[in-house]
Amino acid sequence: MPTTVTGLVLLVVLLLPGLTFVIIRERRGSERRPTPFRETGAVVFCSVLTELATLILFAVARGLMPGLTPDVGRLVREGADYARDHYAELGWWAVALLLFSCALAATAAALTGDRPHASAMSAWWVMFDRWFPGESPIVGCILEDGSYIEGRQASFNVSSDDSPDRDLVLVEPLKYRAPGTTEMHAFPWGAACISARRIVAMFVSYPPVPEGEAEAAATQASASAAS
Incomplete structure (x- = not known):
């Protein structure tokens, strides 16, 4: 852990885009529990990639609009003296570049986090979201005491x-x-909450779909099972 304010700021700059990526992916897909090493690696890897892409775009902007961007050469040569004279400009640019990196990470998460691979899904996710995403099927559950309850899946x-x-x-x-x-x-009653621990068997009735779409869904399901 960082022991100085500068170290803390550098840690936030390094990890914030990757953390944004991981959080948005978790919100849009199946909740997974990777190892700490794998999760840390994903955060750092995404942060490095998005910040590298941001710096490349900044370099392009610097070449096209030198009068509107900070002089990185002077900052390297003069260091603290240049920073003191242009602290407001440097501060705003630093915040803007960090936010842009987070936006890149969020976009990447939104584009890649909709459908996790079948190997990372639970049976519930496959039945309720993988085959017919966006639908609310009728679900029937046989409970361990022999009772049966049926209703429309809400969550x-x-x-x-x-x-x-x-x-x-x-x-x-x-x-x-x-x-x-x-x-x-x-x-x-309007709703019922059922513990998975009490469910012995579950049946799902999907809304009717056109014949062509049904065949495509069946093919996709077979391909997912094979993979």
């Missing part, structure tokens, strides 16, 4: 681990069948 835990410590939220129209009975009853 689910996006963790890539098929862990029992997560929940599924269903909304109306809700139907329920008590243990040991065969008759279904409408459930007079």
Whole structure:
């Protein structure tokens, strides 16, 4: 950890774009739990790439508009003297370049984080998002006590681990069948939260799709399973 203000500022400058990339990817995809080494490597690697791209663009801008950009040559030669005389300009440019690097990282995360690879998905993610993204299918769950509950999927835990410590939220129209009975009853509530630990089997009914789109979805699902 840095022990000086300068070291802390340099650490923030180095890691902020990569941290932006990781956070946005997590928001747009399945939640994964990489090792600390791998996550740190992703943050540093993305930060270095985006900041290098930003510096290259700044060099181009410096060549095209020398009067509107800081004189890096003088800054290197004169050091603190030039910085004291142009601290406001240098400060604004430093902030702008850092924000531009973060914007590049955010754009890269938005373009690459929509659909993680099938190997990094949980079974819930595959059923609820991979095959028919954007839909809210009807989900039926047989619970461990023999009861059955059915409703429209509203939200689910996006963790890539098929862990029992997560929940599924269903909304109306809700139907329920008590243990040991065969008759279904409408459930007079707006939503239900079901623990994955209590689910024995799950059934998903997707909205009807045109024949061509159904064949394409089936082909995509087969390709994902093969990979």
